[in-house]
Amino acid sequence: MSPEINDATFVTLDKVSLVYQQAETSTLAVEDLSLSIKKGEFVAVVGPSGCGKSTLMKIVTGLINCSAGGVTIGGKPVKGPTQGVGMAFQNSTLLPWRSTLDNVMLPLEIVEPHKRQLRRERDRYEARAMNLLRTVGLHEFADKFPWQLSGGMQQRANVCRAIIHEPSLLMLDEPFGALDAFTREELWGVMQKLWMERRFTAILITHDLREAVFLADRVFVMSKRPGRIVYEREVDIPRPRTLDTTFEPHFGEIVHELRERIVEVKHS
Amino acid sequence: MISEKMILRIMPWAVTVGIFVVWEVACLVTGVAEFVLPAPTAVWAATVKFAPQILHHSLQTLFTTTAGFVLAVVGGMLLGVFIGASKLVYTGLYPVLVGFNSIPKVALVPVLVIWFGIGTVPAIVTAFVISFFPIVVNVATGLATIEPELRDVLRCLGATRTEILFKIGIPRAMPYLFASLKIAITLAFVGSVIAETVASNEGIGYLMLSASSSYNVPLVFSGLVVVGIMGVLMYAVAAAFERRMTGWAFRGSDLMT
Numbered sequence: 001m002s003p004e005i006n007d008a009t010f011v012t013l014d015k016v017s018l019v020y021q022q023a024e025t026s027t028l029a030v031e032d033l034s035l036s037i038k039k040g041e042f043v044a045v046v047g048p049s050g051c052g053k054s055t056l057m058k059i060v061t062g063l064i065n066c067s068a069g070g071v072t073i074g075g076k077p078v079k080g081p082t083q084g085v086g087m088a089f090q091n092s093t094l095l096p097w098r099s100t101l102d103n104v105m106l107p108l109e110i111v112e113p114h115k116r117q118l119r120r121e122r123d124r125y126e127a128r129a130m131n132l133l134r135t136v137g138l139h140e141f142a143d144k145f146p147w148q149l150s151g152g153m154q155q156r157a158n159v160c161r162a163i164i165h166e167p168s169l170l171m172l173d174e175p176f177g178a179l180d181a182f183t184r185e186e187l188w189g190v191m192q193k194l195w196m197e198r199r200f201t202a203i204l205i206t207h208d209l210r211e212a213v214f215l216a217d218r219v220f221v222m223s224k225r226p227g228r229i230v231y232e233r234e235v236d237i238p239r240p241r242t243l244d245t246t247f248e249p250h251f252g253e254i255v256h257e258l259r260e261r262i263v264e265v266k267h268s
Numbered sequence: 269m270i271s272e273k274m275i276l277r278i279m280p281w282a283v284t285v286g287i288f289v290v291w292e293v294a295c296l297v298t299g300v301a302e303f304v305l306p307a308p309t310a311v312w313a314a315t316v317k318f319a320p321q322i323l324h325h326s327l328q329t330l331f332t333t334t335a336g337f338v339l340a341v342v343g344g345m346l347l348g349v350f351i352g353a354s355k356l357v358y359t360g361l362y363p364v365l366v367g368f369n370s371i372p373k374v375a376l377v378p379v380l381v382i383w384f385g386i387g388t389v390p391a392i393v394t395a396f397v398i399s400f401f402p403i404v405v406n407v408a409t410g411l412a413t414i415e416p417e418l419r420d421v422l423r424c425l426g427a428t429r430t431e432i433l434f435k436i437g438i439p440r441a442m443p444y445l446f447a448s449l450k451i452a453i454t455l456a457f458v459g460s461v462i463a464e465t466v467a468s469n470e471g472i473g474y475l476m477l478s479a480s481s482s483y484n485v486p487l488v489f490s491g492l493v494v495v496g497i498m499g500v501l502m503y504a505v506a507a508a509f510e511r512r513m514t515g516w517a518f519r520g521s522d523l524m525t
């Protein structure tokens with residue numbers, strides 16, 4: 001693992017369970033799920049569909065409260081929606097009435113201390129957003145509206161919006177799931193670049209094993225419902241990883257190993 | 269060679285003129301009496317003859333309609349925001365609103381006369397109550413259909429309910445609001461003319477009622493046409509406003525005017 005990573009644990013989930021109450025029936029979505037993530041680490045969670053991956057994301061961010069167990073971020077227990085966490089979903093949820101630049105700047109209008117400073121230092125913040133857009137190759141489209149962008153561009157803007165306020169935690173829920181294979185692989189590179197520059201802690205929820213291995217330091221495999229972590233795999237491939245890396249035998253081995261686990265889980 | 273765009277532009281005029289031509293020809297061929305169905309030429313003659321009176325009464329109607337409509341926009345937006353933003357208010361108020369909307373507004377006019385007397389106020393109030401409902405429903409719908417993911421993104425940034433409302437809810441409800449304005453303005457004309465017909469000494473509704481009681485049927489039809497024209501004009505104003513304010517919701521289509 002790269003030496004920059006601080007060993008302090010940043011996110012912990014301790015024997016978390018969640019029961020969905022829907023009318024008469026109650027479903028156990030997640031049971032006894034424990035994991036811990038270090039500061040600045042990029043982890044991926046994979047698993048069969050319907051295993052509660054997205055539920056996990058909502059639990060970590062405090063959007064839903066777990067029925068049992070506890071979640072901490074930076075040592076503090078999570079009780080309500082955690083503040084200042086960046087999120088990106090499969091559907092890019094950009095606001096159609098705002099230009100790309102204004103969309104990216106949305107979190108700055110909400111998160112303190114930027115919210116207070118934004119009006120006075122608009123130029124500085126705008127430059128910062130433009131810089132970020134340049135990193136992902138979108139600076140020429142800053143004035144365009146989301147519906148004038150391609151799916152891949154929208155997703156780049158979406159990722160920019162998720163990290164503009166420099167959150168300590170970034171949650172990615174299949175952010176590249178709706179893109180074509182070429183665009184998706186291109187964005188893996190963009191994502192890795194952003195992470196290597198900024199070293200935020202990131203949790204990537206995905207069903208694409210190659211994506212997980214490409215981006216993550218560690219990959220967790222979830223069981224089918226009720227979801228829990230059944231396997232954990234360190235990805236000991238040096239960064240920056242490139243698309244050529246994905247054709248190396250070691251990369252393939254890890255992907256195969258994970259795939260076998262998922263198949264096992266499916267048929268258990 | 270006439271381009272397709274040209275044809276599209278001419279169509280509304282062509283159809284309107286066509287209807288009048290058919291109407292005129294039908295009257296000529298059947299020889300129907302003028303006090304049953306006057307021909308467009310007779311309606312036009314009446315319009316010219318009574319032009320000052322028509323102008324006076326139509327300005328009155330335009331005033332009551334616009335006043336009622338503006339009140340409906342303001343009230344409808346406020347109530348729509350309340351209903352759309354709070355599940356509690358929605359559950360409590362929605363059935364009452366539906367019930368209220370089911371009441372034929374003409375039945376309200378006598379009550380309004382008892383409260384406000386005959387004249388301008390009942391017309392304004394009727395225009396208001398009739399055009400209020402679609403605005404409320406549309407604004408509330410716009411607010412209530414925010415994508416859950418977007419809401420999650422903002423909540424995880426630490427946004428308050430008010431911030432979510434102002435940053436996302438209200439801008440997002442704007443296309444719904446403007447779509448409802450086009451319906452509401454035409455309804456407002458229905459409201460004011462109904463009230464003028466029943467309880468006023470002024471306005472197109474009153475003009476038509478007094479004309480019909482003296483069997484001046486061409487003047488009645490003239491009033492109808494004037495109301496129709498005012499409705500189309502106000503609709504066009506609302507549509508132009510809509511395009512200006514929420515162009516992003518149309519994404520470059522040409523037909524949505």
